[in-house]
Amino acid sequence: MSDEGRFGQYGGSFIPEILFNSQQDLLSAYREAMADPEFKAEMLAQMQQYSGRPTPLTPCPNLSQQLGGAQIYLKREDLNHSGAHKMNNVIGQGLLAKRMGKKRVIAETGAGQHGVASALVSARLGLECTVYMGAHDIERQYPNVFWMKQLGATVVPVTTGAATLKDALDEAMRDWSSSFNDTHYLIGTSCGCAPYPEMVAGFQSIIGEEVLSQAPEVLGRQPDKIYACVGGGSNACGIFLPYKGTTTELVGVEAGGIGDGVGEHAMRFNTDQARFGIAQGYATEFLQDEQGQLLPTQSISAGLDYVGVSPILADMVKRNELRMTAARDEAVLDAFKRLATTEGIIAALESSHAVAAAIAEAPKLSRDEKLVVNLSGRGDKDLFNIASALKDAPFNDFLADYLAREKQA
Amino acid sequence: MSTLQTYIKTQRESRPILLMTHVIYGYPTIKDSLEIMETLLREGTDILEVQFPFSDPVADGPTITNACHVALENAPTLRQCLADINALATRYPDSKVVLMSYLNPMLQFGFEALADTAAPAISGLIIPDLPIEQASFVEPLKAADIAPIWLTIPQMDSARLAQTLSAASGMLYCVSRSGVTGGATAFDAVTDNLDTLKQQTSVPLGVGFGISKPEHITALIGHADIAIVGSALLNAYNEAGLTQLVTRFKSLQTATR
Numbered sequence: 001m002s003d004e005g006r007f008g009q010y011g012g013s014f015i016p017e018i019l020f021n022s023q024q025d026l027l028s029a030y031r032e033a034m035a036d037p038e039f040k041a042e043m044l045a046q047m048q049q050y051s052g053r054p055t056p057l058t059p060c061p062n063l064s065q066q067l068g069g070a071q072i073y074l075k076r077e078d079l080n081h082s083g084a085h086k087m088n089n090v091i092g093q094g095l096l097a098k099r100m101g102k103k104r105v106i107a108e109t110g111a112g113q114h115g116v117a118s119a120l121v122s123a124r125l126g127l128e129c130t131v132y133m134g135a136h137d138i139e140r141q142y143p144n145v146f147w148m149k150q151l152g153a154t155v156v157p158v159t160t161g162a163a164t165l166k167d168a169l170d171e172a173m174r175d176w177s178s179s180f181n182d183t184h185y186l187i188g189t190s191c192g193c194a195p196y197p198e199m200v201a202g203f204q205s206i207i208g209e210e211v212l213s214q215a216p217e218v219l220g221r222q223p224d225k226i227y228a229c230v231g232g233g234s235n236a237c238g239i240f241l242p243y244k245g246t247t248t249e250l251v252g253v254e255a256g257g258i259g260d261g262v263g264e265h266a267m268r269f270n271t272d273q274a275r276f277g278i279a280q281g282y283a284t285e286f287l288q289d290e291q292g293q294l295l296p297t298q299s300i301s302a303g304l305d306y307v308g309v310s311p312i313l314a315d316m317v318k319r320n321e322l323r324m325t326a327a328r329d330e331a332v333l334d335a336f337k338r339l340a341t342t343e344g345i346i347a348a349l350e351s352s353h354a355v356a357a358a359i360a361e362a363p364k365l366s367r368d369e370k371l372v373v374n375l376s377g378r379g380d381k382d383l384f385n386i387a388s389a390l391k392d393a394p395f396n397d398f399l400a401d402y403l404a405r406e407k408q409a
Numbered sequence: 410m411s412t413l414q415t416y417i418k419t420q421r422e423s424r425p426i427l428l429m430t431h432v433i434y435g436y437p438t439i440k441d442s443l444e445i446m447e448t449l450l451r452e453g454t455d456i457l458e459v460q461f462p463f464s465d466p467v468a469d470g471p472t473i474t475n476a477c478h479v480a481l482e483n484a485p486t487l488r489q490c491l492a493d494i495n496a497l498a499t500r501y502p503d504s505k506v507v508l509m510s511y512l513n514p515m516l517q518f519g520f521e522a523l524a525d526t527a528a529p530a531i532s533g534l535i536i537p538d539l540p541i542e543q544a545s546f547v548e549p550l551k552a553a554d555i556a557p558i559w560l561t562i563p564q565m566d567s568a569r570l571a572q573t574l575s576a577a578s579g580m581l582y583c584v585s586r587s588g589v590t591g592g593a594t595a596f597d598a599v600t601d602n603l604d605t606l607k608q609q610t611s612v613p614l615g616v617g618f619g620i621s622k623p624e625h626i627t628a629l630i631g632h633a634d635i636a637i638v639g640s641a642l643l644n645a646y647n648e649a650g651l652t653q654l655v656t657r658f659k660s661l662q663t664a665t666r
């Protein structure tokens with residue numbers, strides 16, 4: 001990374017002037033913290049003692065056998081406290097916020113995973129927590145809203161624009177514009193102005209570092225390919241960056257949604273609907289129209305439903321260090337079911353995108369090849385969405401009964 | 410000196426402060442927004458600030474953000490916006506028009522193309538998410554006499570302020586406080602800051618964010634050159650249409666005479 005937080009032509013810092021001082025304070029606090037062995041030790045201790053790291057690398061013998069090609073292994077980020085890799089980042093930034101003397105954090109969330117992770121860590125570190133969430137996402141993901149409230153966080157519905165993740169991010173930036181004195185903006189993915197992309201990717205890199213050291217024992221060697229789903233890009237950066245410059249092929253998987261039309265997917269690569277742009281504080285490949293207006297996105301997984309992408313990944317794609325592919329909703333549901341029934345693992349719909357790409361490619365590869373899939377989160381949070389997608393009628397009966405009982409009580 | 414700066418200096422010879430009023434192109438419809446612009450020009454606004462809407466206006470508060478999203482449903486194009494402003498501006502040569510937008514719509518249109526298309530109707534450009542160290546983006550505008558209008562904030566680091574002042578032409582947009590557009594501001598608290606700034610630059614000072622009453626403008630007389638009004642006029646329009654907007658405008662205008 002360059003001094004201005006550039007990754008090739010991407011990244012940088014394009015924020016309203018009012019945020020300049022806080023951005024600079026954050027940059028220097030982050031640099032100081034990373035040069036402080038005590039801070040890093042504290043972070044590692046929290047990751048181990050609170051979040052349960054290291055997470056295992058799990059072979060999938062049944063799935064691999066069924067596919068008849070490459071051997072598949074999963075990096076189990078779903079076993080983190082909170083059920084997703086998001087925990088790695090909030091531990092890092094939460095401790096940094098404390099170190100900077102901040103009393104409050106604000107966060108944007110799509111699916112609510114980052115919101116829950118922020119609320120958890122805030123409760124533990126004694127920070128006030130406000131989470132901005134699109135009103136549309138609140139409707140889709142109420143269970144996470146419920147948990148955030150139980151943890152003492154304030155959830156603010158964002159009704160502007162499409163009322164989804166990008167609008168929640170805008171609103172969090174607006175809050176930060178007036179609250180920076182006592183508030184840290186805890187971004188949930190490796191996007192936004194410098195130093196966020198680098199910082200979030202750095203906190204997440206523990207994923208790839210663990211794989212590097214676990215692979216010789218579990219795989220017998222380093223993997224041939226690594227797959228990760230790409231929303232904003234934090235779990236992908238986390239597992240990919242420690243493998244940069246090695247012979248392992250890195251494969252990012254985007255949300256293919258329901259089709260290739262405008263607003264039907266969230267692919268920022270391999271589509272002419274996305275191109276270089278500057279918005280939300282940074283430069284990257286944005287899905288945008290001719291006028292430079294950011295486009296709506298769609299995905300079965302709220303966590304991948306985002307118009308921009310990490311500048312780190314955009315630059316890696318430009319340099320041919322990363323191959324991007326996509327999985328459509330239908331293939332994602334198939335992958336979800338297949339992993340559940342063959343290996344007894346309930347994956348998040350986001351992570352199921354990475355599983356879907358591995359399932360699609362493994363049969364074409366030889367049995368000697370070894371693939372690692374970053375299982376970024378567990379699927380419990382997707383209960384309602386999966387039940388709906390699988391058209392599980394008894395689930396609806398259950399809800400109807402529940403409502404009837406609650407109304408009587 | 411840029412045309413915008415010359416204009417402001419000349420007007421200020423006979424006026425204690427000038428008024429800059431903000432309109433969103435395309436809100437509530439393109440036709441209505443042009444009518445609002447024409448009305449303000451006819452009523453004698455000194456500078457008309459036209460915002461070309463962007464989907465993600467992070468420096469704007471709820472009033473302007475919502476209006477931008479409504480405006481976008483009318484699918485405005487920058488090319489048409491500039492053509493419409495051109496047609497309007499030639500009929501009101503006694504006022505100046507500046508354009509405001511966010512970086513991405515300008516970037517996608519291209520700053521060279523903007524320089525070719527926006528002049529001479531547009532004499533200044535405000536981009537709140539373009540930081541001063543990225544000034545090279547707006548370089549092509551200079552040849553077309555379109556002044557890049559840089560923003561200053563109350564607690565600006567002195568080296569950065571110096572960098573901003575040396576790049577400034579036309580006018581400076583002095584953000585009165587932290588936060589986004591709309592909402593309240595304590596204007597007595599900002600005058601010290603403005604006085605310090607005035608000692609360091611001959612570029613006219615515009616003050617925006619939170620101006621909604623004639624008293625706010627009166628408080629700025631002697632400290633700033635231009636009072637910038639945005640959300641307050643928009644709120645008036647949303648409450649009771651064009652007549653209410655004109656009433657609000659006139660009450661603000663008296664404070665500048």
Ligand SMILES: Cc1ncc(COP(=O)(O)O)c(C=O)c1O
Nearest residue numbers: 231232233234235303350376377
């Ligand atoms: C389980 C899971 N995986 C992936 C993502 C996508 O984010 P990122 O691309 O930053 O890893 C999310 C976001 O909410 C998530 O919850």
